[in-house]
Amino acid sequence: MVKITINDNVTKLKEKSKSKNTQDKYEGDWLKFIDYCKNKYKCNPLEVDDLDSAYALTANYMDWLHEDPEAKILKGSSNIPGREKLNNNPYSSTAYKASTIQRILASITYKYRLNNFQFDRKNPNIAETISAIVRNEKNHKSGQAKEILKADIEKIINFINDDSEDYSTFRDKALILIGFYSFCRRSELLGMKYEHLHFGDDGIQVLIPFSKTDQTGEGRMIFLPTTNDSFCPVKALKNWLE
Template identity: 30%
Template sequence: MAVPGAVGLDGPLAGRVGDYARASRSAATWRAYDADLRHFRSWCEGRPVPLVAVPASAVTVAGYITELADAGYAPSTIRRRLAAISVAHQLAHAENPTGSAEVSAVWNGIRRSRGVRPARKAALDTTLLSRVVSGLDDSQLADVRDRALLLVGFAGCLRRSELVGLDTADLVETDDGLVVTVRRSKTDQESAGAQVGLAYGSYRPTCPVRAWRGWVAAAAAAGTPSA
């Protein structure tokens, strides 16, 4: 899927315009949109009377998502396909069929008849966390690291992507504990950043601050970077 261009600009500037346009969504999102749009184009071309994918009519898109639903596609997948079709029409400066009354009615019907309640995972609680970290061996550097990751992540309510994105400089010790700087998260696409304070835990084995200090000291002693 082509991102917005910059007709009339010189080569380097046009390239930078394209770079920023691509940065408006993640690379994974663009790849998913490309795959979804290829599927839609293939469906259009495979009809007894081939249909135009871009610009598509509202009836074409309504028929497409109807067949997706009948084939057992999850509502989340159909929603993403609609998003890809919408973006493709926006980039082509074409009338967007996904917002039409026909498509909206079919999509709402799919959600009502085929929507499923998302399966919720059991949250990790302090009892289970204590059991997990109690099995770690403080004589093993990897276990010391894993203890710090688990406890800092749990105490800071950090997502996996936020946790693995931390550098040593992002954790600063204070008199009260740690200040963790989360530079970017799933809900912070503009990288404004956020700071999370972690206090000392009342139970030493599950204290995130002590676990972090232990990892920094162990990594230094082993000559291993702690970041």
């Protein structure tokens, strides 16, 4: 029987299927996982004997991230740029939340599959560990941040208005109001360019060319209406541009 494996070029193409930001997050998560495996088990996660060992390593890592008081790995080590040492301890004292652990699991799953492991995040060891982490967090959750309301935005804008009317003031007001009324992510706001703006009598149409949920770059249009109050995103944007 002949075994065929994908070549290096296909591997590179698979990596490019993700955005640069996503690739960077996956790479950072994976390097931290390697760091954990080397420190805890003296092994490389890609050099385990079988898939069950990969599942066990990953499940143990998920549990450690959530439960261990030393679980939040500081960025970097000898192979991770920007690492800082805290009293010569490469770990800080705050465990990860369930949502972050699920993202880290996605990174680990992606990297294993990229290296020809038939890694399935629905494996019972993985799925049950994640389910327990989510349930445990729900049972202990308190003081969750409240949704920001228009009244909160108005307070922020009023506070900014008390400052000097310089370029940064106009910029901050525009970004805050556009972000609130458009429900745009930070990366989407940063990706906006003047040519994406189409001004009309009743507002602005804005092209969002690329976003986290639009990996193929098809783009989407949003509309920001002109309002008659001092918290109008359209007026704020025009003031900034002028």
